[in-house]
Amino acid sequence: MIATASANIRIVLVEPAGPLNVGSVARVMKNMGLHQLILVNPQCDYLGEEARLMAVRAASILETATVVESLPAALVGCVRAIATTGDDGRSHPMPLEAPADALPWLLEAPSALIFGREDCGLTNAELNRAQRLIRIKSSDAYTSLNLAQAVAICCYELYREEGSATDFLGDVTDVTDVTDVTYVTRKTKKSEGIFSQSPTLPLSQSPSLPNSAPLENLEGYYQQLEGLLLKIGYLQPHTAASRMEKFRRLYNRAYPTVDEVAMLRGVIRQTEWAIKSYPRSPVSDTLDGALPENPGDIQSE
Incomplete structure (x- = not known):
């Protein structure tokens, strides 16, 4: 329903x-x-x-x-x-x-x-x-x-x-989930003696995912992610806002579920724990210069 x-x-x-x-x-x-x-x-x-x-x-x-x-x-x-x-x-x-x-x-x-x-x-x-x-x-x-x-x-x-959706459901029989119907034909009102019909998605232009994460859960993840990326040097304070916009757009396209957001936040918590728990080696972490000291510096704005 x-x-x-x-x-x-x-x-x-x-x-x-x-x-x-x-x-x-x-x-x-x-x-x-x-x-x-x-x-x-x-x-x-x-x-x-x-x-x-x-x-x-x-x-x-x-x-x-x-x-x-x-x-x-x-x-x-x-x-x-x-x-x-x-x-x-x-x-x-x-x-x-x-x-x-x-x-x-x-x-x-x-x-x-x-x-x-x-x-x-x-x-x-x-x-x-x-x-x-x-x-x-x-x-x-x-x-x-x-x-x-x-x-x-x-x-x-x-x-x-x-x-329109209510009318459609009243007309459809033997369909248990209307979201399984990829396209439906919606009749428009009669105009000058001609009925026009046009294909349209029933209720949305994108997949309907179960158990979608509330936006406040995603916001908590973004805050955690930004803090971690600042801590490891991927983000810099003066560019953090613009780069975090790109992460937001990425996840906005994905429509992650509650469980998926919980998994992502768990990865961040584990990473933060590892940063605190494991001392850095006195040897350079940049693989003999093969990587830049700050990987974030090579990212395009």
Whole structure:
């Protein structure tokens, strides 16, 4: 049985500055059957008169919103996260996807959909907390979307896709696991007397792995890994952030399970123990000069 978007998906707003925007977000969330609103360090009165004015009958969404101090805190309990960006992708190496292509992936597990600040969006460090990025295409004449409008578009895509998935499950017989179906044909509404059909993945563009690791487990691993790599000289303080971004992207593509993350963290703990327990030989560790003194120096940025 496919869990509902209402149960799985939280909408995360990072440092929203406009109470009218927050109220509008609450309203569209209720319109589309979502109720988990997370506010990261809000810069406005999200319970004030202006926010309530725009929320109309969705004031309950504001009243039950969770306020946290950081994005990692907002992602605790999630195993999947998609971030939105208005950038065209030139300043960030992760591929940008269309909402309709990427968002269905969130329906399968506890997930977060992250939106940035009204004036400057999300930083690269914040974007790296997500496994996938989406960008809503718009006219070149005016590319910037209002925060509440962007949330509305994404919430509608989730609502529409969840309805399509429900219809699909109602039509399929003798199938015990819908994720085993590689492609399905989804009928669209009749347009000018012609039915159009297009192949589409049922719920995601990537494999659905069981027991996926929560994002906070991965974050703990990244912190351990960075500490170890700094200790052995693979990373240097002034380049650590940029190189750790590459490790994050690598693991974001892999979707490791709880057991796999535990294994990786165990390797780090054992390595740290070995570093402390075994004294270094007075003889050079660089194999007679065959290796550089700092292997990290030969890595490209």
